[in-house]
Every structure is written in C-alpha cells, then in structure tokens.
Amino acid sequence: MILKIFLTFLFLHGLVLNASSSSSSSEEEDGGSSEKDSGEHHPKGVPHGGHWGYEDQAAWSSEFSHCSGKSQSPIDIDTRRALYDRSLPPITLEGYDLTDSLALTLLNNGHTLQLVLPNTMRITSGFDNEFRAAQLHFHWGTKEVPGSEHTIDNVHFPAEIHIVHYNSKYANLSEAASKSDGLAVLGGFIGIGLHENDNYEKILSALADVSIEESNTEIPAFNVRHLLPNKLERFYRYNGSLTTPPCFQTVNWTMFNDTITVSRRQLAALEDTLKAGQHQHLTKNFRAPQLLHGRHVLASFTDTPTIIVAGHPGISINTLSETDASNSEGPSTGPSEVLARGDILAIAFGALFAVTLLLFTLYAYQQRKKYCSIKKDSRQNVIYKPATKEEA
Ligand SMILES: *[C@@H]1O[C@H](CO)[C@@H](O)[C@H](O)[C@H]1NC(C)=O
Ligand SMILES: *[C@@H]1O[C@H](CO)[C@@H](O)[C@H](O)[C@H]1NC(C)=O
Ligand SMILES: *[C@@H]1O[C@H](CO)[C@@H](O)[C@H](O)[C@H]1NC(C)=O
Ligand SMILES: *[C@@H]1O[C@H](CO)[C@@H](O)[C@H](O)[C@H]1NC(C)=O
Numbered sequence: 001m002i003l004k005i006f007l008t009f010l011f012l013h014g015l016v017l018n019a020s021s022s023s024s025s026s027e028e029e030d031g032g033s034s035e036k037d038s039g040e041h042h043p044k045g046v047p048h049g050g051h052w053g054y055e056d057q058a059a060w061s062s063e064f065s066h067c068s069g070k071s072q073s074p075i076d077i078d079t080r081r082a083l084y085d086r087s088l089p090p091i092t093l094e095g096y097d098l099t100d101s102l103a104l105t106l107l108n109n110g111h112t113l114q115l116v117l118p119n120t121m122r123i124t125s126g127f128d129n130e131f132r133a134a135q136l137h138f139h140w141g142t143k144e145v146p147g148s149e150h151t152i153d154n155v156h157f158p159a160e161i162h163i164v165h166y167n168s169k170y171a172n173l174s175e176a177a178s179k180s181d182g183l184a185v186l187g188g189f190i191g192i193g194l195h196e197n198d199n200y201e202k203i204l205s206a207l208a209d210v211s212i213e214e215s216n217t218e219i220p221a222f223n224v225r226h227l228l229p230n231k232l233e234r235f236y237r238y239n240g241s242l243t244t245p246p247c248f249q250t251v252n253w254t255m256f257n258d259t260i261t262v263s264r265r266q267l268a269a270l271e272d273t274l275k276a277g278q279h280q281h282l283t284k285n286f287r288a289p290q291l292l293h294g295r296h297v298l299a300s301f302t303d304t305p306t307i308i309v310a311g312h313p314g315i316s317i318n319t320l321s322e323t324d325a326s327n328s329e330g331p332s333t334g335p336s337e338v339l340a341r342g343d344i345l346a347i348a349f350g351a352l353f354a355v356t357l358l359l360f361t362l363y364a365y366q367q368r369k370k371y372c373s374i375k376k377d378s379r380q381n382v383i384y385k386p387a388t389k390e391e392a
C-alpha cells in the first residue's frame with residue numbers, strides 16, 4: 001500500500017520535473033538566439049520625408065536607415081516565451097473620457113486612418129514618466145488577408161489599433177519621436193464579433209468623408225477608452241520602433257492580451273472605403289513582423305504554472321501554456337500575491353513526497369530490524385521467536 005503511494009508519487013513528480021526542464025531549456029534557446037552580424041552604424045540623421053509604401057517595405061532601410069535596426073516593430077509575440085513579470089505596473093489612463101463638446105480631426109494620410117488626439121489624454125502610471133496622447137490610427141488588410149501588424153503565435157488578427165503617446169518631458173510628438181524614451185504606444189488586436197461596435201462606429205461612420213488621400217473631417221469626441229479592450233491589466237511589453245519610416249527605435253510597446261471586436265460590416269468598411277492615390281484602395285497597411293534580435297517580451301499576466309527564474313526577481317517563465325483557459329481571472333500584482341497554481345502543486349507534491357518517504361523509511365527500518373533480529377536469533381541459535389508475534 002505504502003509502496004503504491006510511493007510509486008504514484010514518483011510518476012507525478014516526473015511530470016512536474018518534465019514541465020520545468022522543458023521550460024528552462026526554451027529559455028536557454030532564447031538567450032542563445034541573439035543574431036550577431038556585420039557592424040552597421042547609424043548613418044546620417046533624420047531621413048527627409050521620402051515616399052514609401054507597404055509594397056516596398058523590404059527596401060525601406062535604403063532610405064530610412066533605422067528600419068534595419070535590431071529593435072524593430074512589429075514582432076511576433078510567442079505567448080509561450082513571454083516572460084511573466086509581476087512587477088510590471090498597471091496602466092492608468094486619464095483624460096480619455098472626452099465628450100462631444102469637443103471635435104476631433106479624422107484624416108486619411110495615404111498610409112492610415114488617423115484620429116488626432118488632445119494632449120490632455122494621458123497615461124499617468126505604468127511608465128517611468130507621464131505620456132501624453134497625440135494620435136491613434138489603424139492597420140488592416142483585406143477580406144482575405146488579416147492585417148494586424150503584431151502577430152500572436154504567428155497568427156494575424158484582422159486589424160490593429162495604435163494609440164500613440166509621447167513622453168511629457170518633450171514638447172510634442174515630433175520632438176519626442178527620435179528620443180530613446182520618447183514614445184509609448186498602446187496597441188489592441190481587432191477581431192470580428194457578432195455585434196456592431198458602437199464606439200468604433202463613432203469613427204467608422206465618418207469614413208466616407210475621408211475616402212480621398214489627404215482629406216480630413218471633424219467628428220464629435222467620445223470616450224476613447226472604449227476603443228481599447230476591456231481588460232487593460234493583461235498586456236505584453238517590449239522595446240521596439242515606429243512601424244513606418246523612419247522606424248525610430250523609440251517606442252515602449254504595450255500590446256493588450258484582451259481583444260476588441262467589431263462587426264464584419266464595420267471591418268469591411270475600414271478595408272474598402274479609403275483610397276491612397278487616385279485609384280488604389282488603402283489596404284494591407286501593415287509591416288511584416290521583425291526579428292527579435294535577442295529582445296525579450298514581458299507579460300503582465302500568467303494563466304499557467306510558473307517557474308521563478310533564479311537571479312531575476314519578479315520574472316518567471318510561463319509553462320504549459322496550453323492548459324485550460326478557465327482560470328483567466330484578474331491580474332496578479334505585487335510580490336505578496338497568492339501562490340500560483342504551479343507553486344501550490346509543487347508544494348503539495350513536495351509534502352506528499354516527504355510523508356511517503358518517511359513512511360517508506362519507517363517501513364524499511366522495521367523490516368530490517370525484524371530481519372536482523374531473526375538473523376541474530378538464528379545465528380546465536382538460542383530461543384526461536386516466531387515472526388508473527390512481532391507483528392502484533
Ligand atoms: C518601458 O517602460 C518600462 C516600465 O516603466 C521601463 O521599465 C522600460 O525601461 C521602458 N523602456 C524604455 C526603452 O524606456
Ligand atoms: C514641437 O516642439 C518643437 C520644440 O518646442 C517646436 O520647434 C516644433 O515646432 C513643434 N512641432 C510641432 C509640430 O508642434
Ligand atoms: C527596454 O529597454 C530598457 C532601457 O534600455 C531596459 O531597461 C528594459 O529592461 C528593456 N525592456 C525589455 C522588456 O527588455
Ligand atoms: C492572450 O493570452 C493567452 C494566454 O497566454 C494566449 O493563449 C492568447 O493567445 C493571448 N491572446 C492575445 C491576443 O494576446
């Protein structure tokens with residue numbers, strides 16, 4: 001009976017060990033994957049606003065040198081490799097709740113649909129400094145080609161929203177854009193849902209007014225918070241760049257894990273209404289995912305058992321990412337958080353192991369004592385004690 005518990009335990013413990021060793025080996029791969037190549041230095045300063053398009057994105061770097069840097073955006077977010085960082089501060093937005101007493105400029109700049117935002121909209125916590133909003137815009141594809149810029153486990157979403165903020169220590173977006181701590185972009189994945197999204201409709205209903213390149217219109221302001229996903233506390237964070245020329249590597253990226261949905265009709269309106277140039281449709285305005293070059297992607301959340309990385313307080317590796325999504329409740333904040341499910345399992349198995357080992361040792365000790373005393377008795381050939389008596 002005790003032996004059976006012991007064997008069962010060994011089996012379970014084997015599973016736990018397997019899980020942890022596989023995750024630590026993937027960490028090693030990641031650390032070793034930093035591609036080193038020829039020393040290319042930053043040439044001349046700010047590139048003069050040349051023409052560029054999404055069809056020739058492979059050639060952007062010939063005119064815009066930063067576009068071939070090593071911290072470019074967008075990237076593929078590999079959810080299994082994202083490092084859970086429980087110390088990532090949650091994002092607080094202020095001044096997002098605009099009302100229709102204000103009007104906002106909506107424009108088609110030939111590359112995207114952009115809404116100009118007042119700098120009273122701010123990210124007041126989540127970064128080392130306060131960041132002020134400048135504009136938001138979208139990236140999309142066609143009915144056949146999903147057009148998000150970032151991908152999740154190599155899969156594109158139909159579209160993506162970017163809300164661009166600049167560090168309030170700089171005067172404006174253009175001054176901040178080239179500074180290493182200049183920009184913070186909040187990004188959301190847009191998918192297709194069953195219902196119309198009334199908040200997105202506040203922008204999309206004016207699409208026809210900006211169908212021509214370089215045209216703009218005014219729309220009544222509204223609560224811009226409602227364009228973002230419901231849950232802001234679950235996000236990915238990495239150091240990246242502008243996804244359009246001049247590709248400055250100055251963006252502190254936040255991509256939310258929760259997604260936004262619009263109706264099929266609304267997405268089609270975004271894909272079909274705008275023109276770039278005389279005849280072309282403005283579609284597929286997304287840049288391909290860029291190489292990580294050894295960068296890490298942090299996650300503010302974890303759904304799965306975690307292993308703490310030695311020497312990196314606060315950072316741990318997600319394991320077993322395909323376990324059930326049923327326990328995807330709120331964020332875990334601060335070091336005083338309740339133990340992760342993995343920790344509880346580990347402790348339970350540890351305790352079970354200890355108890356089993358103790359019982360097994362006692363059992364073994366008793367058996368040996370019995371065996372020894374029998375041997376001793378038989379060697380000395382004195383009085384023979386039947387074993388049954390000792391078992392009483
Ligand atoms: C991005 O913001 C995080 C959180 O404040 C900060 O730790 C990190 O250094 C920032 N990245 C850059 C490139 O400034
Ligand atoms: C941004 O700020 C700089 C420095 O104050 C100023 O020279 C420039 O004109 C401003 N640009 C815009 C677009 O407001
Ligand atoms: C981003 O860059 C900053 C400044 O170099 C660094 O402190 C931070 O750790 C980086 N963040 C990530 C997620 O690598
Ligand atoms: C959100 O996180 C879960 C858990 O890691 C992952 O499976 C899912 O693909 C993520 N989705 C997005 C849009 O980030």
Ligand SMILES: [Zn+2]
Nearest residue numbers: 137139162243
């Ligand atoms: Zn963008």
